[in-house]
Amino acid sequence: MRMRFNTVLCVAGVLLLNLAGSFCQLDVCGRAPFNKKILGGSDATEGSWPWHVGITSTGQPFSVCGGSLINKDWVLSSAFCINIMDTSVDQIVIYLGRRSQIDPDPHQINRTVINVIKHPDYNPNTNDNDIALFQLSSSVNFTDYIRPxxxxxxxxxxxxxxxxxxxxxxxxxxxxxxxxxxxxxxxxxxxxxxxxxxxxxxxxxxxxxxxxxxxxxxxxxxxxxxxxxxxxxxxxxxxxxxxxxxxxxxxxxxxxxxxxxxxxxxxxxxxxxxxxxxxxxxTVPYSTPTPDPNPTHDPNPDPNPTPYIPDIFSGSSPSLQLFPLSLTFFIFSLIFCLFI
Structure with missing residues (x-):
């Protein structure tokens, strides 16, 4: 009975630690330290969009497509990009941390691609399901200029x-x-x-x-x-x-x-x-847009407008709350496993 109890504690500790780890991406993603945007602009300031990547092929410095870094190993983009590039997977190059396509950029790195996954239902004639994943040849380290x-x-x-x-x-x-x-x-x-x-x-x-x-x-x-x-x-x-x-x-x-x-x-x-x-x-809830000072009549009003849902995502990250608890539980269960 004690052996079974120890086993349960071990498993529970590992599961809780993994649960906290699954939230860690939320601590990193979507953070842009240099982005203070309020109004529209043209040239992006350095580091404003640290997830934006340029996709091209070997020997071609100019980006054919864009994409976004979604974790340390994967980029999200369009399936159409694969079609127009018309090159083998190992010839695809992805630039990260890039702002300028010509001038030297100390924050820029590049990776080749080892795997491309198109959505199986992508229809190039209708553009439906136009989505693809690009797996980087090696993981990237997150910086203020390269983030998911x-x-x-x-x-x-x-x-x-x-x-x-x-x-x-x-x-x-x-x-x-x-x-x-x-x-x-x-x-x-x-x-x-x-x-x-x-x-x-x-x-x-x-x-x-x-x-x-x-x-x-x-x-x-x-x-x-x-x-x-x-x-x-x-x-x-x-x-x-x-x-x-x-x-x-x-x-x-x-x-x-x-x-x-x-x-x-x-x-x-x-x-x-x-x-x-x-x-x-x-999850993105409904967000009330800034009222138009000069509103125009909508000829096709929505008869069932979406109700207002307040912003509930501005608090602390759940991983910061779960990690100490799960770590404590993991250590406790590990001691039981080893010494009891």
Missing amino acids: VCLAAAGSVFDKGLSSWVTGWGYTNNGTLPNILQEVEIPIVSNKNCSIAYNGSGVTITDNMLCAGQLNDVFKGTCLFDFGGPLVSKQGSQWIQNGIMIMTYACYTKNIPGVFTRVSQYQDWINAHISNEKPGFV
């Missing part, structure tokens, strides 16, 4: 008007490719209004997609070579990736939002392919 982003968890709600940011080295409004990583703030657009905007274009907005863009006389959004880049919003003190850039129909076009893969639809798929150090998933 948090991911929107299943069940997240992105109400229209939610302030979001996109980053990338894609074409700018003047038709040139920038050297410095670009950033732009854009609001979420409801899928209903997004479908109306794309009506007659042959583009179908599915539940696996998310739309964002500035619907007025000034184009603000994504363009060519921004494919795979992250769409993020801030929740409390963390930045959370809500979307993956997949379409450029909006490029230079007024009143047409950009379309993104809805990350929250793929939590189970992502976790199924990452065995160690799962990415940090955070």
Whole structure:
């Protein structure tokens, strides 16, 4: 009986320690020490988006696609990027900590890729399920300039008007490719209004997609070579990736939002392919946008608006609370295992 009791204590201690470890990614993800963004801009300051990566091929210094670091070994991007690169996996290069594509950058490192996983239901004709995982050739060490982003968890709600940011080295409004990583703030657009905007274009907005863009006389959004880049919003003190850039129909076009893969639809798929150090998933609740001082009439109001849910994610991390308890329990159970 005592042997069985000792065994139970050992197992319980290990399980609790592992439970605390599973939360540790939430302590790291989505933290950007140098990001103090309040208003929109153009050139990103150094270290503002430490999860943004550039994806290219061997011998090509300019990024073909963007992506996001989600833990020390994996990058999240678009399946379309794999198709347009048309190269073998071992020829793919990922730049981390990069701001400039030309100038020397002391914070930049690069990794090759040893594995690429496309979503099995990716449809290149409709862009549905446009998501892929890139496994780095070796782990990266997190710094103030290289950090993972948090991911929107299943069940997240992105109400229209939610302030979001996109980053990338894609074409700018003047038709040139920038050297410095670009950033732009854009609001979420409801899928209903997004479908109306794309009506007659042959583009179908599915539940696996998310739309964002500035619907007025000034184009603000994504363009060519921004494919795979992250769409993020801030929740409390963390930045959370809500979307993956997949379409450029909006490029230079007024009143047409950009379309993104809805990350929250793929939590189970992502976790199924990452065995160690799962990415940090955070549920995004409804967030009330800043009231428009000059509101316009919505011709298609939502008859069932999402109710307000307060921000409940600004407190301390659960791992900081669980770790001392689990560690104590682990040591206690270990003593029983060894000496009793």
